[in-house]
Amino acid sequence: MTGGRQRWAYRFRLALFTAAAVLVLPFVGFVTLFIGMWTVPVPSQPCCRAEAQAQGFEEVEFLAADGTRLAGWYRSSQNGAVLLLLHGYGENRSSLLPQAEDLAAAGYGVLLYDLRAHGQSGGRFRSGGWADAADVAAAVSFVQDAEGEEVAIGIYGFSIGGQVALRAAAEQPTVLAVAVDGPSYATAADAPTDLDFSARVARGVRWLTYGLTEWRTGIPQPEAVIEVIGRIAPRPVYLIATGPSDGLEALTTTGYYAAADEPKGLWLLPEAWHGAAYRLHREEYRQRLLEFYGAALLGDAPGD
Numbered sequence: 001m002t003g004g005r006q007r008w009a010y011r012f013r014l015a016l017f018t019a020a021a022v023l024v025l026p027f028v029g030f031v032t033l034f035i036g037m038w039t040v041p042v043p044s045q046p047c048c049r050a051e052a053q054a055q056g057f058e059e060v061e062f063l064a065a066d067g068t069r070l071a072g073w074y075r076s077s078q079n080g081a082v083l084l085l086l087h088g089y090g091e092n093r094s095s096l097l098p099q100a101e102d103l104a105a106a107g108y109g110v111l112l113y114d115l116r117a118h119g120q121s122g123g124r125f126r127s128g129g130w131a132d133a134a135d136v137a138a139a140v141s142f143v144q145d146a147e148g149e150e151v152a153i154g155i156y157g158f159s160i161g162g163q164v165a166l167r168a169a170a171e172q173p174t175v176l177a178v179a180v181d182g183p184s185y186a187t188a189a190d191a192p193t194d195l196d197f198s199a200r201v202a203r204g205v206r207w208l209t210y211g212l213t214e215w216r217t218g219i220p221q222p223e224a225v226i227e228v229i230g231r232i233a234p235r236p237v238y239l240i241a242t243g244p245s246d247g248l249e250a251l252t253t254t255g256y257y258a259a260a261d262e263p264k265g266l267w268l269l270p271e272a273w274h275g276a277a278y279r280l281h282r283e284e285y286r287q288r289l290l291e292f293y294g295a296a297l298l299g300d301a302p303g304d
Contacts, residue, residue: 035212039125041117046073046094055101057110062142064116064135071120072113074146075104081152081297082109082143084136084175086161088275089126089184092119098278099156102286108293109151111143115161125217128210129164129186133222136168140175152176152297156289159274160184163225166256169235170228177296179238179289182249182274183256189224192251226259233261238292240285242272249274265292 046052057073064070072093083103085096093112100110115132116123123131136155143153154177157165162180169178185191188207214221229237237260241253250268257266267288269277278285294300 035209035216038209039127039213039216041123041126042090042119044092044119046092046114046119048094048097052094052097052100055104057100057104060111060113060142062113062138064138068116068135069122070113070116070135070138072111073100074111074142075100075109077107077109077147077151079107079298080150081107081154081293082111082147083293084139084143084153084155084165085110085112086132086136086155086157086165087112087115087118088159088161089129090118096156096158096161098282099289102282103156103289103293106290109143109147111139113139115164125219127217127219128213129160129167129184130213130217130219130222132160132164133167133171136164136172136175140172144174154178154293154297156180158182163190166225166229166232166237167222169237170231175235177236177238177293178232179240179292181240181277182242183225183239183253185225185252187221187224190226190252190255192248192255225256229256229260234263236263236265236292236296238265238267238288240267240269240277242269242274242277244270 052073055075057075059071060074061069061071085093085100087093087095092114096112100112104110114121115129116135117126140153143151153175155165155169155175157163157178157180159182162183163186165178165180166183167186169175185206187210191206210221239253239257241250243249245268250270254266257264269281272280
């Protein structure tokens, strides 16, 4: 009888182990593959190089604090202010060329560069923007060397670039204004808490992703955006979000807005989607950016 119980207990444990393996191993394999894809460099050639050159942008390079080479385009300022443009994950500087052209046409100097391990920039890993916030200091130094210490500097960032811009502005007092479109998370703490079941599952996957990213890259997780955004004040912040009010982008961005101190602004575009706002509303978008940066960097009165 005892032998029969032992056999049944063994078979039960074996069945549990088999079921767990069938459920867990594919998930572990998926996460491992995803982390590899998430962190691997994505070199690419920026498109529209001739167009950028025709608009007065020059090819430039500068070094991050750890010696990583960062490649970009630069056009000198005509009004005493320069804007740093930070692109989204997996993209390169050319994705923000329309914004760069419009801002440069208004007299702003513009530096748009490939984030580390993107485009033509160096870097061993991508890290969800974690290492990129420190690179903004090198971009600021490049601009100050080109324009002089008195130049007024602002940042514009999209998606991961928006998250990087907010964290960098919190640490860089020389950045006088920051506008972001669809800013992403820096850590799982940035995820909204008012989520449906599927979004909560996604939040859990994010938590695991960030832990594995830290293990894979050796780069420690930074403070969450929602924890640092209040440090930007009294410098102004302007936040842009697309999609429905209960969507992840709008909830994340309004959460950042609530955590920010004045002066701050928020523009919601429920009819647009991630990355499409500038294309769909280019004239209004351009005008809003010019008013925001004009007031913050040039001292323009609203409506000037």
